Amino acid sequence: MTDTSLHAAKPREDDAGFGDFFALLKPRVMSLVVFTALVGLVAAPGSLHPIEAFWAILFIAVGGGASGALNMWWDADIDRVMKRTRKRPIPAGRITAGEAYRFGMALAGISVVMLGLATNLVAAGLLAFTIFFYVVIYSIWLKRSTPQNIVIGGAAGAFPPMIGWAAVTGGVSVESVLMFALIFMWTPPHFWALALFMKSDYHEAKVPMLTVTHGRRATRTHILVYTALLAPLAVGIAFTGIGGPAYLAVALVLNALFLKGAWDIWRRDEARAEADGYAVEKKVFRLSLIYLFAHFCAIWLQTVLNAQGVWSW
Numbered sequence: 001m002t003d004t005s006l007h008a009a010k011p012r013e014d015d016a017g018f019g020d021f022f023a024l025l026k027p028r029v030m031s032l033v034v035f036t037a038l039v040g041l042v043a044a045p046g047s048l049h050p051i052e053a054f055w056a057i058l059f060i061a062v063g064g065g066a067s068g069a070l071n072m073w074w075d076a077d078i079d080r081v082m083k084r085t086r087k088r089p090i091p092a093g094r095i096t097a098g099e100a101y102r103f104g105m106a107l108a109g110i111s112v113v114m115l116g117l118a119t120n121l122v123a124a125g126l127l128a129f130t131i132f133f134y135v136v137i138y139s140i141w142l143k144r145s146t147p148q149n150i151v152i153g154g155a156a157g158a159f160p161p162m163i164g165w166a167a168v169t170g171g172v173s174v175e176s177v178l179m180f181a182l183i184f185m186w187t188p189p190h191f192w193a194l195a196l197f198m199k200s201d202y203h204e205a206k207v208p209m210l211t212v213t214h215g216r217r218a219t220r221t222h223i224l225v226y227t228a229l230l231a232p233l234a235v236g237i238a239f240t241g242i243g244g245p246a247y248l249a250v251a252l253v254l255n256a257l258f259l260k261g262a263w264d265i266w267r268r269d270e271a272r273a274e275a276d277g278y279a280v281e282k283k284v285f286r287l288s289l290i291y292l293f294a295h296f297c298a299i300w301l302q303t304v305l306n307a308q309g310v311w312s313w
């Protein structure tokens with residue numbers, strides 16, 4: 001082994017740059033998480049001063065990033081094994097696990113305290129609970145112990161719109177719980193579509209994802225069932241306080257597309273899927289991201305329309 005490869009295998013604190021700490025925040029995933037929190041904030045009755053709203057979203061983003069860093073601290077051993085994650089700062093040796101832990105804990109503490117000061121205790125409490133849920137309940141407990149990991153653990157990713165809503169109202173309501181439910185039911189098809197084309201990764205890392213424990217046929221069926229349960233919920237939101245005709249139009253189109261995608265995944269033969277490089281599964285994973293983004297855009301748009309009294313029930 002050359003001298004260079006020896007160095008590459010060891011954590012080199014002096015190699016860590018701003019970009020590595022930024023990567024610990026899982027910025028791409030968190031961008032959609034933060035967007036859902038922003039929509040929760042905008043859709044809530046009442047209003048926050050724009051500066052307060054800015055701080056609220058910033059601290060929710062920091063809290064989300066903190067939970068990503070703590071997840072990477074705990075999962076460093078798994079991340080080292082999986083192709084998709086082995087270039088992350090800890091497995092790549094640019095940041096030590098200890099540094100990631102201290103960074104994540106510091107950001108978590110700062111975000112919760114500052115959100116409490118900028119808005120209210122309910123929002124801060126929900127943020128603290130969400131970070132706890134993602135790090136302790138999902139990452140530390142469920143991820144390595146049950147194939148239901150992402151079904152139950154997915155709740156963590158569903159809380160952000162409730163945090164945004166609570167930042168304005170100081171409480172919880174039917175509408176904020178509906179936004180929670182939308183993300184909660186969306187998470188399994190979102191994740192399992194990805195797991196279908198990343199199978200060997202989880203297998204090698206010994207993570208009990210559904211594809212590994214129950215097989216790919218069962219995972220395909222689970223995607224279809226969850227998507228079929230998600231569709232009436234997503235469309236039904238149109239007839240609640242955060243819905244309206246514009247939202248309904250978006251929900252009908254997106255749910256028809258997502259159901260069609262789930263159906264295509266379900267009826268696919270494994271050999272055929274492998275032969276075409278899991279093109280359909282990849283397409284449905286991408287569609288899942290568009291699906292959630294579009295629903296939250298539609299809630300935002302409908303909030304504006306309802307306030308104007310146009311295109312409103």
Ligand code: HEM
Nearest residue numbers: 028029032033036150153154157158183187191194289292
């Ligand atoms: C327990 C719940 C969830 C699991 C297990 C999960 C899993 C994953 C995984 C493994 C990826 C692969 C790509 C990567 O490493 O960046 C991914 C991508 C992504 N997820 Fe999720 N996800 C969950 C919930 C969410 C939630 C709640 C959101 C947003 C509201 C979200 C948004 C995204 C986005 C935007 C990407 C694409 C990132 C990129 O383009 O690199 N996910 N998800």
Ligand SMILES: CC(C)=CCC/C(C)=C/CC/C(C)=C/COP(=O)(O)OP(=O)(O)O
Nearest residue numbers: 029033060063064067071130131134156157
């Ligand atoms: C405001 C706040 C605290 C928000 C948190 C939102 C949240 C819980 C998002 C989780 C999304 C996510 C990246 C799951 C990945 O699972 P994984 O960690 O198993 O994926 P990996 O294999 O890519 O590490």
